[in-house]
Amino acid sequence: MTTPTAKTPNSYRTGPDEHGHFGIFGGRFVAETLMPLILELEAAYNEAKADPAFQAELADLSAHYAGRPSPLYFAERLTAHFGGAKIYFKRDELNHTGSHKINNCLGQILLAKRMGKTRIIAETGAGQHGVAVATVAARFGLPCTIFMGATDVERQKPNVFRMKLLGAEVRPVTAGRGTLKDAMNEALRDWVANVDDTFYIIGTAAGPHPYPAMVRDFQSVIGQEAKQQILEREGRLPDVLVACIGGGSNAIGLFHPFLDDLDVDIYGVEAGGRGLDVKNGHAASLNGGRPGVLHGNRTYLLQDEEGQILEGHSISAGLDYPGIGPEHAWLKESGRVSYVSATDQEALEAFQLCTKLEGIIPALEPAHALAYAGKIAPGLPKQAIIVMNMCGRGDKDIFAVADHLGMEI
Amino acid sequence: MSEADLQTRIAEKFQALKAAGRPALVTFITAGDPDLATSLEIMKALPEAGADVIELGMPFSDPMADGPAIQAASQRALAAGQTMAKTLQMVREFRATDNDTPVVLMGYYNPIYVYPAEQFVKDAKAAGVDGLIVVDVPPEADDELCIPAMRAGLNFIRLATPTTDDLRLPAVLQNTSGFLYYVSIAGITGTQAPVKERVHRHVARIKQQTDMPIAVGFGIKTGAQARELASGADGIVVGSALVNAIAESLTENGQAGPRTVANVKAIVAELSEALTNGASH
Numbered sequence: 297m298t299t300p301t302a303k304t305p306n307s308y309r310t311g312p313d314e315h316g317h318f319g320i321f322g323g324r325f326v327a328e329t330l331m332p333l334i335l336e337l338e339a340a341y342n343e344a345k346a347d348p349a350f351q352a353e354l355a356d357l358s359a360h361y362a363g364r365p366s367p368l369y370f371a372e373r374l375t376a377h378f379g380g381a382k383i384y385f386k387r388d389e390l391n392h393t394g395s396h397k398i399n400n401c402l403g404q405i406l407l408a409k410r411m412g413k414t415r416i417i418a419e420t421g422a423g424q425h426g427v428a429v430a431t432v433a434a435r436f437g438l439p440c441t442i443f444m445g446a447t448d449v450e451r452q453k454p455n456v457f458r459m460k461l462l463g464a465e466v467r468p469v470t471a472g473r474g475t476l477k478d479a480m481n482e483a484l485r486d487w488v489a490n491v492d493d494t495f496y497i498i499g500t501a502a503g504p505h506p507y508p509a510m511v512r513d514f515q516s517v518i519g520q521e522a523k524q525q526i527l528e529r530e531g532r533l534p535d536v537l538v539a540c541i542g543g544g545s546n547a548i549g550l551f552h553p554f555l556d557d558l559d560v561d562i563y564g565v566e567a568g569g570r571g572l573d574v575k576n577g578h579a580a581s582l583n584g585g586r587p588g589v590l591h592g593n594r595t596y597l598l599q600d601e602e603g604q605i606l607e608g609h610s611i612s613a614g615l616d617y618p619g620i621g622p623e624h625a626w627l628k629e630s631g632r633v634s635y636v637s638a639t640d641q642e643a644l645e646a647f648q649l650c651t652k653l654e655g656i657i658p659a660l661e662p663a664h665a666l667a668y669a670g671k672i673a674p675g676l677p678k679q680a681i682i683v684m685n686m687c688g689r690g691d692k693d694i695f696a697v698a699d700h701l702g703m704e705i
Numbered sequence: 706m707s708e709a710d711l712q713t714r715i716a717e718k719f720q721a722l723k724a725a726g727r728p729a730l731v732t733f734i735t736a737g738d739p740d741l742a743t744s745l746e747i748m749k750a751l752p753e754a755g756a757d758v759i760e761l762g763m764p765f766s767d768p769m770a771d772g773p774a775i776q777a778a779s780q781r782a783l784a785a786g787q788t789m790a791k792t793l794q795m796v797r798e799f800r801a802t803d804n805d806t807p808v809v810l811m812g813y814y815n816p817i818y819v820y821p822a823e824q825f826v827k828d829a830k831a832a833g834v835d836g837l838i839v840v841d842v843p844p845e846a847d848d849e850l851c852i853p854a855m856r857a858g859l860n861f862i863r864l865a866t867p868t869t870d871d872l873r874l875p876a877v878l879q880n881t882s883g884f885l886y887y888v889s890i891a892g893i894t895g896t897q898a899p900v901k902e903r904v905h906r907h908v909a910r911i912k913q914q915t916d917m918p919i920a921v922g923f924g925i926k927t928g929a930q931a932r933e934l935a936s937g938a939d940g941i942v943v944g945s946a947l948v949n950a951i952a953e954s955l956t957e958n959g960q961a962g963p964r965t966v967a968n969v970k971a972i973v974a975e976l977s978e979a980l981t982n983g984a985s986h
């Protein structure tokens with residue numbers, strides 16, 4: 297038999313293996329204190345996943361609390377503007393709390409409850425995940441502590457206030473440089489010190505196994521709905537999927553149900569910041585980083601020659617994470633998904649364009665995805681279909697945008 | 706002889722101390738804190754002050770298992786330009802005058818992974834390192850670092866914690882050699898104080914499964930604490946207290962001060978004295 301390489305797997309949807317590996321990526325690189333906890337979490341998640349009662353409760357909350365399914369919207373005027381492929385938005389910005397983050401938080405809080413945990417912790421960057429966690433914690437009556445870099449607390453005041461209104465304790469993290477990765481370090485430290493009662497709701501498809509797979513599963517509702525909706529609407533699958541990439545949760549949620557539909561081209565859009573050639577001026581882990589180990593998994597990281605982690609930069613606080621979920625690292629190496637980038641400037645332009653032409657104020661994160669969709673749409677035939685994940689709304693970003701445009705609010 | 710039995714300065718030291726009826730004082734400092742020259746001076750002063758084993762921290766930007774004191778030490782070292790090459794060079798220079806005190810490098814995986822690991826274990830051994838403690842590489846990933854380290858002749862020292870139950874303990878012990886590091890609290894370095902009775906219970910429980918020496922660490926600050934926690938164990942690890950002594954001695958602009966080395970020596974001497982006297986009572 298001549299199978300020289302196992303490069304093209306039979307399916308792109310079978311990962312991870314039992315140790316949490318996607319190819320060489322993923323795994324469980326955590327301190328011993330946490331090891332028994334994540335093994336327990338994995339067992340509890342596997343049980344819950346197979347339990348129809350758990351799935352039914354999640355589906356009910358998704359429908360009546362979060363507002364799913366989110367619509368699939370034909371962005372007619374943007375389509376006309378770009379003059380090529382039809383652009384559809386998967387409108388997860390309409391979810392309760394304003395982004396896709398709620399999909400994952402509902403799943404994890406149900407799991408926390410099932411495991412008998414009585415305290416919730418989480419990290420947040422822009423505050424979208426923090427708000428979603430504070431929301432579900434309020435809904436289920438559990439106390440929660442949100443770790444947020446001190447720099448981000450300053451930058452994202454409205455979300456900080458929202459979390460406080462929802463009853464969360466927001467703990468500013470001054471360690472390191474006070475941004476998202478430092479908040480995640482601090483959440484892990486808290487977890488190590490509160491192993492008995494605490495559940496850590498990680499906000500993206502990263503961290504030690506089983507988080508990347510679990511977060512993906514909870515976010516896959518995006519892609520499952522999108523697939524059904526586009527089939528109903530157009531009678532066929534899309535030609536292209538586009539989503540922005542921070543840690544990768546909204547993207548993997550849209551992509552995963554389509555990974556084995558090989559005629560669908562898939563693009564993940566990283567934050568190009570001031571440009572990929574600017575040292576530490578972007579947050580494009582896949583395009584401008586190298587494999588390494590951080591926060592419990594092996595993946596692409598922004599790091600220097602010594603293996604010290606860099607902060608990265610993006611106009612969007614939700615994208616400036618120096619890592620990326622391990623499944624994306626594997627999808628990049630296997631060639632199934634193309635990872636590209638959009639700069640701060642391109643995202644700002646897309647933000648304004650979308651607002652003016654569609655009456656939808658996007659978050660700066662999906663504005664990156666739209667910027668890239670706008671680049672490829674003109675080169676595609678008019679009957680081609682692009683589905684883009686509009687994973688968050690831009691209310692949180694109006695101050696940052698005003699600042700960049702030199703406008704007074 | 707299996708690889709796990711490999712004899713380094715660590716095994717010799719623990720055997721000698723056992724014969725002398727005294728627990729080992731394992732001291733932690735971060736390489737390059739507050740600067741390379743001062744750090745080397747501190748390292749050289751440690752054995753004379755009473756340290757039996759030296760743990761040398763490899764600074765990392767994201768020390769997830771460490772409290773504020775060691776986080777700050779890492780940042781001071783990195784700000785002063787510490788690199789892995791400089792850390793290994795430090796060990797080499799230390800070995801020029803001390804061929805007896807075991808040196809264990811402690812840190813996180815990423816700087817080793819990018820070195821890369823296979824080369825790192827060889828270079829570390831050649832520099833005079835005896836063992837490695839890498840916080841975020843669990844037994845499940847032994848193939849990556851633990852096995853290559855053993856092949857290179859380095860002890861791979863693992864942490865057991867209050868959450869490591871009897872079911873999991875054999876996996877933790879399996880490829881561990883030199884000594885086992887018992888983490889006295891569920892938590893990070895330099896924060897809560899351990900509860901003596903609880904530590905004794907856990908150490909006794911682990912002793913039923915291994916003959917390896919056990920050193921107890923995390924949260925030990927004073928001689929009295931060290932003495933209490935050492936009973937039933939084979940050694941005590943002190944880190945944050947030394948690192949704090951460095952921090953408190955720095956000048957206003959964060960440079961080494963006139964008492965930086967002396968401060969560390971004083972606290973090590975106090976700890977050593979407590980352990981020595983405690984053992985003879």
Ligand SMILES: Cc1ncc(COP(=O)(O)O)c(C=O)c1O
Nearest residue numbers: 424542543544545546614661688
């Ligand atoms: C609206 C929105 N989109 C995207 C992200 C990035 O996360 P991920 O890549 O996990 O979807 C965030 C994170 O805060 C966000 O708020």
